[in-house]
Amino acid sequence: MPALSLQQLQLINFRSYKRLTWDCPPGLNIIFGPNAAGKTNLLEAIGYLALARSFRQQQDQQLITWGANSFQVRGLCHSNGEKIELVINYQQHNNKKLTINGNGNRLIELLGIFPAIYFGPDDxxxxxxxxxxxxxxxxxxxxxxxxxxxxxxxxxxxxxxxxxxxxxxxxxxxxxxxxxxxxxxxxxxxxxxxxxxxxxxxxxxxxxxxxxxxxxxxxxxxxxxxxxxxxxxxxxxxxxxxxxxxxxxxxxxxxxxxxxxxxxxxxxxxxxxxxxxxxxxxxxxxxxxxxxxxxxxxxxVMPVLLLDDVFSELDEERQGALLELLAAADQAFLTTTEVGLLPARLRERSHLWELTRGREPRLTSGPAGAQ
Amino acid sequence: MYYPEPLNKLIAALGRLPGIGPKTAQRLAFHILKVPASEARDLATAIQEARQKTIYCSICGNFTDRDPCRLCSDPERDHSCICVVEEARDIIALEKTRQYRGLYHVLQGAISPVDGIGPEQLRIKELLARLQGGKVREVILATNADVEGESTALYLDKLLKTLGVKVTRLAYGLPVGGDLEYADEVTLARAFAGRREIE
Known part of the structure; x- marks a missing residue:
């Protein structure tokens, strides 16, 4: 099965991120931080690379940082050994442009390149x-x-x-x-x-x-x-x-x-x-x-999983089912306000990223066994 | 603001043209100021003359400088076949193929409720008038492949078939010389739906 992952995410004027460059490894990534640190915004940006639409059913206009008039989401993806650069530019008043590996493309060409599934409380x-x-x-x-x-x-x-x-x-x-x-x-x-x-x-x-x-x-x-x-x-x-x-x-x-x-x-x-x-x-x-x-x-193809604060609401049996799925994923991003609430066997296998508002996620620890 | 008033006016006028943004408008205006005065005058005259001397052909609705137009008055062309298009510029595209020897009819638009365009606003009555004498055997519908063009074609198809004239629609298909693998899925699917036996 083709392996799929996001290697680098770059944002300009997207929600709470004026500028962001984040190198993210394959495997499990846990992003933790207080409320309003921008955790969901980060997942939303990654999800934007799948469909050029917000998973939260928001208009593009709403995704622009306050005071700006355009945003950019750029993702460097790894798909089946191939590197693909996706750039989506949105200009106020509905002008959206997609480039794939530097070439201008119609938006419809984005479909299927970087499939992602978002799961959050609103679901x-x-x-x-x-x-x-x-x-x-x-x-x-x-x-x-x-x-x-x-x-x-x-x-x-x-x-x-x-x-x-x-x-x-x-x-x-x-x-x-x-x-x-x-x-x-x-x-x-x-x-x-x-x-x-x-x-x-x-x-x-x-x-x-x-x-x-x-x-x-x-x-x-x-x-x-x-x-x-x-x-x-x-x-x-x-x-x-x-x-x-x-x-x-x-x-x-x-x-x-x-x-x-x-x-x-x-x-x-x-x-x-x-x-x-x-x-x-x-x-x-x-x-x-x-x-x-x-x-x-x-x-x-195994899509990239975006799990927004879902573990805390599940009982042990359901957490187990979710963990099993995560084990099969090439890459997953999870958010939580409290790392301690996540199952230990999940934490041990993950990269832990601490997030403060508007800043790049900071790596605090990697999966056990890695350097 | 930064420019003298006449220059401002020129930039604004150029900026209203389709496909011209503020930057291009500015560049064009500066260009016009720099070239010899005669060249600028020629441009102005060309615009004025094109406006004054170009009229719509009373038969087909194409742009022309004499009525009826060259195509409609050409005895060499097949007067029993009319190809219906949305805009005059579509005729140029079809003429370039050099395959079609019949006549044209320009609807000057397509059915589109959002733009307030219904059958009444298009040159459909004029088309029906041309079919009157019974000389026309075939009408080819060459409206666009979008939903408005499709609605227009469906409307005309129903209307014309009651008159007993043969009605055909341009086929959707693959670009010639294009590799199958480069055609987008939608084009391919339509080409599949419109496939035919090899004669």
């Missing part, structure tokens, strides 16, 4: 939050391994945007109903491709999630169920036809993959309503672990 929203969180998860994960999906998604959003404006124009008497037809055709064709890929992704992810949960928590049977916004293309086309008036009145497209969702059940009961706090954490952890397994087994 509980994957279970308890609204469907938008789960669609975001789907789109991010599928895009990382499938550029055509990413393109379909861009097209679909554009079609949806234009179609909704047309619906509003028709309502205001500035357009005719028959003008919807070409947009309907495109909506159905592009939307179908998205529905199919999401179904296929969840189909291959579901058994991995179930098995991961069983290994970790035992007891109840976890199931992941896709709830598509429309059953199939025929039903969708019917609904569009029958619901024309409703859509015009609403001024928006009422059916399609933009309404997709997926849910978890434990022994057949909706986990978001019936599971305990501890069970819910275990479900989300299982999903994240399964995601890593999915990459390893289906895409044949």
């Amino acid at each position: 509980l929203n994957l279970l308890k939050g609204g469907p938008a969180y789960r669609r975001h998860f789907l789109d991010r994960e599928i895009s990382m391994g499938d550029r055509i999906y990413c393109r379909n998604l861009q097209d679909y959003r554009r079609i949806l945007f234009q179609r909704n404006l047309l619906l509003r124009a028709i309502k205001a008497g500035r357009g005719k109903e028959e003008e919807l037809e070409p947009w309907d055709t495109q909506l159905l064709v592009t939307g179908k491709a998205i529905l199919e890929k999401r179904a296929r992704f969840l189909q291959s992810l579901a058994p991995v999630v179930a098995a991961t949960y069983r290994d970790m928590a035992g007891g109840e049977k976890l199931a992941l169920i896709y709830r598509p916004g429309v059953a199939d293309q025929e039903e969708w086309a019917e609904r569009l036809k029958a619901g024309r008036e409703r859509e015009i009145q609403a001024g928006m497209t009422l059916w399609g993959p933009q309404r997709d969702d997926f849910t978890f059940t434990l022994d057949g009961h909706e986990a978001r309503y019936f599971a305990s706090q501890g069970q819910q954490r275990a479900v989300v952890l299982a999903l994240k672990l399964a995601e890593a397994r999915y990459y390893r087994e289906i895409l044949h």
Whole structure:
């Protein structure tokens, strides 16, 4: 399997970092420091190299250091013995540029080069939050391994945007109903491709999630169920036809993959309503672990893991499952406020980095056995 | 601020052109001030004349200095075939291929609700008028491959087929001379979808 790691991270005006150059070794890296030291920002910057987007669902604008008008994230990556330099520049007002090994590239070319999985406290929203969180998860994960999906998604959003404006124009008497037809055709064709890929992704992810949960928590049977916004293309086309008036009145497209969702059940009961706090954490952890397994087994690459303050909330058994995954990773970054709270066998195998606000991480100790 | 007022005005005017940022605008303005006065005057005259003497062809909508344009009035060209494009500049690209001997029709845009452009705002009525006499056998839709171009093509396809004229769409495919491995996935996927038997 190709080994993947980040060797050096350079930041300019990214969040709390005006400037940063950090040489980071492969293996396990624990970053510790008080609150607001910039631990999450560091993980966010590394994650930015995966998709040129924030894992915290923030606009690029929000990532710029206060008072500046652009930022840069530069990563020197090691992928399967090959050195790859990724540079992403963002200029205020939405001008984002990517260069790979010094050559200008379209953003879509970034996908799959440096896959990373972020897991943090907010991920509980994957279970308890609204469907938008789960669609975001789907789109991010599928895009990382499938550029055509990413393109379909861009097209679909554009079609949806234009179609909704047309619906509003028709309502205001500035357009005719028959003008919807070409947009309907495109909506159905592009939307179908998205529905199919999401179904296929969840189909291959579901058994991995179930098995991961069983290994970790035992007891109840976890199931992941896709709830598509429309059953199939025929039903969708019917609904569009029958619901024309409703859509015009609403001024928006009422059916399609933009309404997709997926849910978890434990022994057949909706986990978001019936599971305990501890069970819910275990479900989300299982999903994240399964995601890593999915990459390893289906895409044949082990992504870099970014674990944001997650150990303290897990019981011993679940910590064990996470440790097992970490052992398989080529590189992982973990943050914590208190190193003492981490399992000793994890600390012993890690580089420990102390972080103070706005500064480079300072190495305090390396893994046992290393010099 | 730093420049005399006339120079400021020139920089501002150049900066409004597409693809020209403030730095380039400044460089161009300084260049214009440095060249002989006659050269600057020629540029001004060229701009003015192009504006005054260039009109839209009343038949195809292309830029021309006489109406109908050279393409529409050329008896050597195939008047039974019309290629529909979004903008006049698309004609140049197609003409460079030297493969197509038919006529053109410029829509002057594509369907785009966000820009307030519907079928009414495009030169579709003019296209229908050209199909009237029954001399046209084929209409080739050569709008862009983005969602707006695609919507325009789908709309025209439906409209024109009711008139009994043959409607075709430009194929999506691989750039010629391009290696398969360098084509991006999206282009490849579309080329796959549009594959055909070897004749």
